[in-house]
Structures are given as C-alpha cells and as structure tokens.
Amino acid sequence: MSYKALYRKYRPSTFENVFGQDHIVKTLKNAIYNNKIGHAYLFCGTRGTGKTTIAKIFSRMINCLEMKENMPCGKCEICTANNIDDIADIIEIDAASNNGVDEIRELKNKIKLVPVLCKYKVYIIDEVHMLSTGAFNALLKTLEEPPEHAIFILATTEPQKLPITIISRCQRFDFKKISVNDIFKRLRYISDCENIKIDDDALYEISRISDGALRDSICLLEQVSSFVEDNKNIIVSDIYEIKGSISFDELINLIKFYLNNDNEKILEKIEDMYLKGKDFNLISQDLLLIFRNIYVYKKAKMYFDKQDIQNKEIIIKLSNNFSIKEIENIIKKLDETINQIRSSHYPNIIFETFLLDNINNKEIDKNFSEKIEEGIIKKENLNIEKKVEKKIDNVLEIENNESKDKIKKILKNEKKLINKQIQNKDIIINNTIALASIDEKKYIINALKDINRYLVNDKYKICASIIEDSNIVACSVDHILFTCKYESIVNEFDNNLLMIINLLYEIFSKKYVVAAITEKYWNEKRPYYVNLMKTKDGIKLIEEIIDENNDKIENNEIIDNYVSIFGNDLIEMEDE
Numbered sequence: 001m002s003y004k005a006l007y008r009k010y011r012p013s014t015f016e017n018v019f020g021q022d023h024i025v026k027t028l029k030n031a032i033y034n035n036k037i038g039h040a041y042l043f044c045g046t047r048g049t050g051k052t053t054i055a056k057i058f059s060r061m062i063n064c065l066e067m068k069e070n071m072p073c074g075k076c077e078i079c080t081a082n083n084i085d086d087i088a089d090i091i092e093i094d095a096a097s098n099n100g101v102d103e104i105r106e107l108k109n110k111i112k113l114v115p116v117l118c119k120y121k122v123y124i125i126d127e128v129h130m131l132s133t134g135a136f137n138a139l140l141k142t143l144e145e146p147p148e149h150a151i152f153i154l155a156t157t158e159p160q161k162l163p164i165t166i167i168s169r170c171q172r173f174d175f176k177k178i179s180v181n182d183i184f185k186r187l188r189y190i191s192d193c194e195n196i197k198i199d200d201d202a203l204y205e206i207s208r209i210s211d212g213a214l215r216d217s218i219c220l221l222e223q224v225s226s227f228v229e230d231n232k233n234i235i236v237s238d239i240y241e242i243k244g245s246i247s248f249d250e251l252i253n254l255i256k257f258y259l260n261n262d263n264e265k266i267l268e269k270i271e272d273m274y275l276k277g278k279d280f281n282l283i284s285q286d287l288l289l290i291f292r293n294i295y296v297y298k299k300a301k302m303y304f305d306k307q308d309i310q311n312k313e314i315i316i317k318l319s320n321n322f323s324i325k326e327i328e329n330i331i332k333k334l335d336e337t338i339n340q341i342r343s344s345h346y347p348n349i350i351f352e353t354f355l356l357d358n359i360n361n362k363e364i365d366k367n368f369s370e371k372i373e374e375g376i377i378k379k380e381n382l383n384i385e386k387k388v389e390k391k392i393d394n395v396l397e398i399e400n401n402e403s404k405d406k407i408k409k410i411l412k413n414e415k416k417l418i419n420k421q422i423q424n425k426d427i428i429i430n431n432t433i434a435l436a437s438i439d440e441k442k443y444i445i446n447a448l449k450d451i452n453r454y455l456v457n458d459k460y461k462i463c464a465s466i467i468e469d470s471n472i473v474a475c476s477v478d479h480i481l482f483t484c485k486y487e488s489i490v491n492e493f494d495n496n497l498l499m500i501i502n503l504l505y506e507i508f509s510k511k512y513v514v515a516a517i518t519e520k521y522w523n524e525k526r527p528y529y530v531n532l533m534k535t536k537d538g539i540k541l542i543e544e545i546i547d548e549n550n551d552k553i554e555n556n557e558i559i560d561n562y563v564s565i566f567g568n569d570l571i572e573m574e575d576e
C-alpha cells in the first residue's frame, strides 16, 4: 500500500467528521436539505481550517445520484468514491499555480459542457486571490451568468485581496480558527488510531503552536512521530526540539534575567539556544504572546479572566513588574525584532540586541533615575541580584569546607533569635516608636514601592507578597513596624521573618529589626504611646535581645544565604 500523509488519511469525508466549523456545516446542510444551492460560494479563513475539505464534502453531497428526502444516500457511486479526484465533474484548481488568464479561459469554455455523471459541475478554486486581474475579469463574466449546472466554490486566506465585484456575487462563509481543545481532541483520536504514543502535554503543545490550523497540527504530529524512536513515548521536550522553541518556564526565566539586569545569564542562555539550533523567530513570537497577555491583563482584567490563557497566575505576577508604557514599548520593539529576525542571517544577534537593549533602557528608565537622584535608592542596589548570586557561590564553597553540623547549629541559634523577636514584639513596638523618624519612614516606604519586582524572584517572592500586603506604620534607623489587616498575614509574616529580614538586607544593605502586628492591635496600642510621649520622660527604650548577637554578623550572613538556597524548612527541621 502506498504511503499516505496522515492529514490526507484523516481528512473528513463527511460533515459528521468535520471539526470546529459547526456554523458552516449547519448552513450548508440546510441548503442541501431545502434544495437551495447557490452558484457561487466564497470560503474565507486562515490556512488549515478546513476550507477545501468542506468544499469537497459539499460538492460530493450535492451530487449524490440518489438523493433521499434531499439528503445524500451514502451508497451511490459518488457518495462512496474513495477519492474525490476520481470524480471528473468536481474540478479543483489551485490558483497559486494556475494563475494565468488561459486557465480561466479554458474553464470558461469547458464549463458550458454538461457534467459527465453528476448533477453539478463544481469548480473549487483554492487561493483564489492569487488570480491575475485578467483572470479575475474572465471569472467575473462566468460568475455573472453561470450555466445552470455550474457551481463555484472559491477559497481564500486573504479575502481583502479579492475584487468587490467577485465577493458580491458569492455567498460568503468565514472559517474560524479551530480551538486548541478541538485540535487536541482530534490529535488524540488520530494518535490512538495510529498507535502513536504521546503525552497529553506534548499533544497540547502541538495543538497550541498550530494556531488554529488543524492540518498543520496533524502534519506536525506526523513529523514528531517519525522523529522519535519507535515505541518511545513522545514528550513535550521533543516538540520543543523539533519546532526549535523553548518551554514556557524557559521563556519566563529569560524575562526574569531581563528584570534582574542579568546580562551574563541572558548571553549564556542565548548562546545555549543558538548551539541547540533554536528558532529565534518562534521564541520571539512566544515572548510577544506573553507580553501581550500581560498587557491585556493590565488593560482589561475582566476580558483577561474570560480568555483561555495558559499560566494565568504567572502572567498576573509578572504584570506587577511593568508599567503599561513599558509593556507597550516592549511589544513594539519585539515586533520590530521579529521582522528583523526573519530577514537576518544572524537571528541570535538580533534577539540578543533586543534583550540587552531593553535592559539598558530599563536602567535609565525615568522613574528609576529620578529615584537615584533623590538618593532614595542607592545605585548599587540596582544590581542586587548579582550580589546575591555571588554570595551563593561563596556559601557553596563554605559548604565544602565547613562541617554541616556547624551550619545547622548556627541555623538553630538564628531560629531561636527569630522566635525571641516574635515573642517580644511589644519591646520592638516600644523601641520603634521611641526612636521613630518621619524621614526614615518616608525613605523606607519609597524604597519599598518597587517591592513587587521581587514577585518573580524565586527566593523572595513569598516575602515580597507579604510585604506588599502589609503597611508600614513606624520606622527608626534600625526598626520597621508593619501592620497587617488580618491575623493570618501576621502569621505568614512571622513564619517568613528570617527571609523578610534577608530581603530588606538586600534592598537596604542593612539589618533591620522588624515586627508585624494586626491593625487592630496597633489601634489598641497607639493611644498608650501617644499619651506616653506627652509625659516628661517620653518613651523609654527597652533592651532588645537581638543586640546580644550583633557580633555574629558573619554567621548571620552565612545563614541568610543558606535560607536563600534551602528555604526556612531547613531551620524548621532543626527545631525538634
């Protein structure tokens, strides 16, 4: 048996098997049933959405030799023909290859001849917009006064290129892109029939990147199945490899590097992708889609909620890092980048320039530079992430040399200290208010306005969201007092206290003593301190336990980094 491409093998031969174009199928079926068949149809829609498939099914149905109650019999020569190309009265013309006036002239001459076997002579003209002006004029004449037995089905991906005189003579049908879910279902059916072993994730990725074109998706499935070894399960990374794309997680990592101003990581990643033969055009398009979704979220949250968008939560978190203006600029630049990549011999360099260029722009971003001028953010804080990376490297060295027991002991001590800090919140409240400074409070609140950029940082995202949910009510040179609306947030705050202190250290290069209380508790306590301030002695400082450990600052740094890497779990473990 000769080899048949999968998409041909699974091309539907009846309306019942057509996917995703229900409205068109229904209308055409009704036309047959009511015996109201037109002489010219125009099928518009993007590639692979079933235009020619439906044209062929329709031509066959209207030509059934033994119609029963205006419906095809399913048994006659026409209904059962294996291949529609064998039916002489159904003629398919590819305008993309036969675009001359001659072909249409020939059509004009032959169209007068009555059909050989069928009731109707059907001309399916694919990619009709490719016809020359002369050919269009010739076709128009025929369309104006077609013989009774002639039917035209014109198919096009670009209806806007058709003369209005042609469009106005046709019944127009607009084909929808087929939904990811419908494509997925069809691919699952085909792969089961063909005994192709493929994960749902991989199948979903094929469905997604085919962009509504079922035919493309089936071709890709076939390509992938011939790429992997027999009997091996196809997994999602196989799809990335074949298409030259990268995973969503990898895309997000690129964006994180961008946000963290990490040029080294960006260059390393691009080099790695280049060596693996990745398709920078595709990657740029996937990036564009992510930024588009962020933009949609920022502009129209309700619309965003209703859309079938992958990884919505991550998109929402990412959106906090960009202003609308920034997103607009990025989308514009990405679009330019995609155009340049298409015509360039060095797509990796174009892509690289895009990511690094944007980072430079971000550094001189107006908001940022203003803040620097005002001295609110010290310049070195722009490279916080790099400092953290460096520290981690140091810590890993220590891990090799120092015994684990020692580190665990330090961690245990630190945990004790934190517990004391939580137990002695009243002392911290007292001392914060005793030393409170309005300037200090303004400085800290301003510097923490940017806290949401840590929402994409794996180490600090939890702390950043807790801080974002809290209010700063009082600050001193060494203290920050937070209030939270709910007890549960205070608990979260306390559970992550070590990491929060750590994050604040990264931002301010300084260790703060911090405490979080509920708004309710603050409102109860405040009048007491207000009264106290009016007295002669004012508020007296209470000695803090934390001071005892100030000499251990070196150890603390080690712990900070350990917690950064391993999280609080490690300390929790040591508690027992």
Ligand SMILES: [Zn+2]
Binding pocket: 063, 064, 065, 066, 067, 072, 073, 074, 075, 076, 077, 078, 079
């Ligand atoms: Zn029939």
